[in-house]
Amino acid sequence: xxxxxxxxxxxxxxxxxxxxxxxxxxxxxxxxxxxxxxxxxxxxxxxxxxxxxxxxxxxxxxxxxxxxxxxxxxxxxxxxxxxxxxxxxxxxxxxxxxxxxxxxxxxxxxxxxxxxxxxxxxxxxxxxxxxxxxxxxxxxxxxxxxxxxxxxxxxxxxxxxxxxxxxxxxxxxxxxxxxxxxxxxxxxxxxxxxxxxxxxxxxxxxxxxxxxxxxxxxxxxxxxxxxxxxxxxxxxxxxxxx
Numbered sequence: 600x601x602x603x604x605x606x607x608x609x610x611x612x613x614x615x616x617x618x619x620x621x622x623x624x625x626x627x628x629x630x631x632x633x634x635x636x637x638x639x640x641x642x643x644x645x646x647x648x649x650x651x652x653x654x655x656x657x658x659x660x661x662x663x664x665x666x667x668x669x670x671x672x673x674x675x676x677x678x679x680x681x682x683x684x685x686x687x688x689x690x691x692x693x694x695x696x697x698x699x700x701x702x703x704x705x706x707x708x709x710x711x712x713x714x715x716x717x718x719x720x721x722x723x724x725x726x727x728x729x730x731x732x733x734x735x736x737x738x739x740x741x742x743x744x745x746x747x748x749x750x751x752x753x754x755x756x757x758x759x760x761x762x763x764x765x766x767x768x769x770x771x772x773x774x775x776x777x778x779x780x781x782x783x784x785x786x787x788x789x790x791x792x793x794x795x796x797x798x799x800x801x802x803x804x805x806x807x808x809x810x811x812x813x814x815x816x817x818x819x820x821x822x823x824x825x826x827x828x829x830x831x832x833x834x835x836x837x838x839x840x841x
Contacts, residue, residue, distance in 0.1 A: 604669045607749035608643045616785060617645050620701060620728060623783035623830045624649070627818055629724070629808070631655065634696035637720055639684055639713075640703025642750070644670035647677060650699070658695070662753045685709055685754055687716035696723045704765075705730040708741060708756035711768055718772035724810040725773070730787075731805045732759040733795035737767055762792075762805050762823050773809035777819035781830040782806075792825045 607613075633654045641647060641659040643666050650657050651674065659674070660682035661667045671679050682688065684707055698721040704710050717725055732740045739760045746755035762778075769776045782788035787802045789795060795803070808819060 604643050604663075604666045604749050608645060608666075613645070613750075616787070619783040619785040621646065621649050622832060623779075623781065623806075624726070626781065626830055627779060627808075628816065629726075629814075631697065634723070636697045636699055637693075637695040637717075638699045639682065639717065640700065640706065641670055641679075642666050642702075644673050644677070646699070646701055647674050650697075651677070655697075658693070663749060666749060683753065684713040684716065687713065691720065693720060694722045695720055697721070698725045700726065701728040703729070705759055706744060706752040706757045708752070708754055708758060710739065710758050710760060710765075714765075714768045714772070718769075718809075721809075722811065724808055724814075725769070727765070727769070727807040727809065728804060729765070730759055730802050731765065732761050733792065733803060734761050735763060736761060737764040739764055765805070765807060766823055769807060769809040773811060775810040775813055775821065777808040777810065777814060777816070777821055778824055779806055779808070779818050780820055780824060780827055781818060782827045784830050784832075788827075790827050790829060792827075 631653050636650045636655045636657045638647060638657055638659045641661045644659060647657060647659050658678045658680060659670055660680045661670060662683035664681060667679055667681055698717045700717060704713060707713050739758050741758050744752035744755055744757040746753060766776055782790055787804045789803055
């Protein structure tokens with residue numbers, strides 16, 4: 600098991616996974632540039648640079664102090680804060696154009712409260728990527744994690760909600776909830792959800808975009824797609840040129 604944040608987050612698996620997710624996010628052509636961003640569960644800041652490169656003002660938050668110290672050393676001009684989504688602060692009054700929650704929700708035992716908190720501080724849209732369970736019902740599916748691992752739940756408890764559960768929770772707060780018709784080019788992102796069963800092992804991941812206003816985007820649908828297609832790298836250029 601990794602003994603420090605650098606070992607935990609800089610493995611070949613993590614670097615490849617982060618690259619695929621951020622390439623996919625860029626391909627969606629969302630209005631991100633020059634936004635204020637609340638990044639939750641930021642780890643050591645592997646995704647933070649994506650927003651800095653786009654001229655954003657970022658508040659990066661993380662519950663583990665060891666991770667936060669590495670983040671601060673890597674991104675010295677970024678505001679940081681120790682924030683645990685299991686116990687979100689009431690005194691945070693700021694609103695942000697974008698709330699960014701990639702790879703964090705499934706490390707929580709209280710995902711409903713976390714979504715409530717993120718929605719309260721979101722002015723435009725919430726970007727959410729998480730591990731999920733297969734199935735069409737609305738289930739939160741609590742599970743155990745290793746609190747000693749810097750990349751997992753700080754409480755030792757997590758969840759694997761179904762896509763329908765997450766979609767329904769987001770609809771409580773946002774008029775528009777979308778999912779992309781594409782998936783990152785990575786084995787943890789299924790393309791055919793009809794072929795999965797409850798006995799399938801391994802991590803399954805999905806992406807959600809919850810918005811205060813309608814997004815006219817041909818890569819997003821206001822439903823839970825049962826079949827998606829693999830994202831291709833050239834789509835970044837195509838989307839930006841539209």
